Amino acid sequence: MTMTLDTYTHYGFLELLGWVAGIAGVVGLVSCAAAAALLLQGRRHHVYYTTGAPRLLSMALGCSLLGITFFVLSPTVHSLSWGAVLWTLGGLGASAAVGGALVLGRRLPSQWWQQARQGWSRIRARRQARAQTQRAAASLLAAVRARHDRVREAWGSYQLDLEAFLSAPALNDIVVPTTAAFVRSMARAQDLEAEAEAGPDRYAESVYDLESAWQQALAYAEKVGAAYLPAPDRFRRAAALLRLAHRDHNEGGHERAQALGKAQELLTGLVSPPERMVGELEVAVRQALA
Structure with missing residues (x-):
């Protein structure tokens, strides 16, 4: 069915009112979905809009549903083919959306828009802070693992070096207190390394303790030699x-x-x-x- 000016005139006031109600309902639902998404996104980041935003959303949703209900029950739906209905709703809905956005932009309280902008600014700031924290944690983890590897390499070199053992046998004797402390620190750092991805702080602390224990054990073993x-x-x-x-x-x-x-x-x-x-x-x- 071809939609012409005569066709629209033929439907009368009730049909026209049905079109207006249907278009308003569709635009209202789209607006409600956008507003709900904004509120939910803000709630995820602990940002809340207190200046009537939930009340406005509830009122807009109710009016939209009433408009769509009136459109479905009006003679408009029975007078036109569904193709004409969809084409007309699409064209008029796009125009109404643009016009409604301009009207709402001027009519809604400026404080609500200001809160929305501040909310999104806080959300972006939190995302940036979280990303920066993750980068700092990754950098810390890489540095700590490098220090851990240096201690393991030094310990491995000692275990393969005959002269190193002969000059400092206490470093391989767990009866010696400094060596026993080093072995415990090595085991603790090894265990915490598996959990380092979730939180590198404890792992970093264990590696710092391991470095200190290694230096003390090495210094004592080189000092006493075989005299102990x-x-x-x-x-x-x-x-x-x-x-x-x-x-x-x-x-x-x-x-x-x-x-x-x-x-x-x-x-x-x-x-x-x-x-x-x-x-x-x-x-x-x-x-x-x-």
């Missing part, structure tokens, strides 16, 4: 045998194997050498024997 042992002469004999077993060439495999076995006997009950270092020595001796 109950039988330092036995340790010195074992050290000479370990150096013999650690020779870099493949000659004298049987001699090296005997030296390693005798050194382990001398160190039993005295101090335990690092397991990783002993494992590498055993592999080297087996290769020399082959």
